Amino acid sequence: MTEEIIIAGFGGQGVLSMGKILAYSGIMQDQEVSWMPSYGPEMRGGTANVTVIISDERISSPVLNAFDSAIVLNQQSMDKFEPLVKPGGTLIYDPNGITHHPTRTDISIYQIEGARLAAEGGNPKIFNMIILGGFLKVKPIINLDNLEKGLKKSLPARHHNLIPMNIEAVQTGMKELKVIHQL
């Protein structure tokens, strides 16, 4: 199994930390992992993306041009990454702020209203975990036990009291995922 994932959105949405939690959880599941962020001027201008690879085998290129899964959190990222999902692959997006919805018919498309759900829950910080839950519903490559272990590893000890809230957010995301187009 090799899953090549791009997570893309605005800086501050928790894109990089979502990738880090996913990668750490992969390690807890004895997988090979890589995490490659965009760190160029585009990051300083507001958009951020990270390529995460989780695999049974030694990982070759950490930099990719085609992805099994794209998690898209703003319009710029939709424009850039919808065309880069491999045929048969998966696109998951938050419709908040999206003006041009994805149109491809050769990939599976799912929606998760992370921004709305996080606002309703009164905690915008769990946004990225709701999105991650949506992703894991479609691609159950990490089980919840290992995700919890991954959270413990990637969060400083003083934030470990927030782990149950994060797991709850992941479960919310799993529940609220909407199928737009399934292959």
Added chain:
Amino acid sequence: MAEVKLMKGNEVIAETAIRCGCDGYFGYPITPQSEVMETLMLRKPWEETGMVVLQAESELAAINMVYGGASCGKKVMTSSSSPGISLKQEGITYIAGAELPCLVVDVMRGGPGLGTIQPSQSDYFQATKGGGHGDYHLIVLAPASVQEMSDFVVLGFELAFKYRNPAMVLADGVIGQMMEKVVLPDYTPRWTEEEIEKMSGDWALTGKKNRQHHIITSLELEAPRQEVFNEKLQRKYREIEANEVRYEALYCEDADYIFVAYGSCARICQKSIQLAREEGIKVGLLRPITLYPFPTQPISDLCSKVKGFLSVEMSAGQMVEDVRLAVDGRVKVDFYGRMGGVVPTPEEIVVALKNKFKI
């Protein structure tokens, strides 16, 4: 078993330096390697091992602090990215000329000039052919993973002291910024004054005590004497070339074509190999781990078995010159590269291979 961590290449440089008993780090921040000093400052190793971490007023100051520390037989290092390494070249040639051990880490970005902050490999010539003036070489190690960022800090110091020669870890923005699994080395204590005296007491500035004073200099006013010194340096480089070549050969046994690539390009080429082999094109990878000394013989040995070599670099074509020297006209050598901070995709490398070798 040692703990597996998820860390950035740059963070690993800092953490390994602390763990391998480094005495001092002197630097000046620059993207994409600022996390090296940031990590050191957060870790405060001066409280733990006594290691000095100092943000100098400039790159020139930093490299000259390294010169000073190395003169005393201490395990010292600096790190920077391309424009900063250019500024350090005067100090580096003085350190090479004074035959001092130290470690320089270069996390390359696009050039020339201030260039870009994205990954590049356009400082191969600078790193392997000198960089500063005079006939000298650095021992140059090219990590292709976060684990090797750790391994090569340890190895770099080891080789630097073995040969009394500056060593360089030549990485790029991809390897510096990415996170992967890493197992860090156990702690090695910093050398005591007695250990330094025992190991480097015949040259290091350890205090005159009851012996003749030592002079650390790269200046010699008599040309014939400087020639004798140069001959000694060259004998050292021949010894390094004979003993320290390191490389990795992947899928070369049945290959018709060989990618020659180092650092992040070697990783990208491994994906290209998967893609090419799915199409029935048998490609292998020869990955130089030491860029100086260059794996000339392993490349030469492959000439009788393959149809050609493609050097893949994030440059306009630098390492390809060393590949051509190794191949010496026996089979075709071609080049594919991207410049200015653009990272090639695995797919475009396969297209380049097919076009250049008419496959």
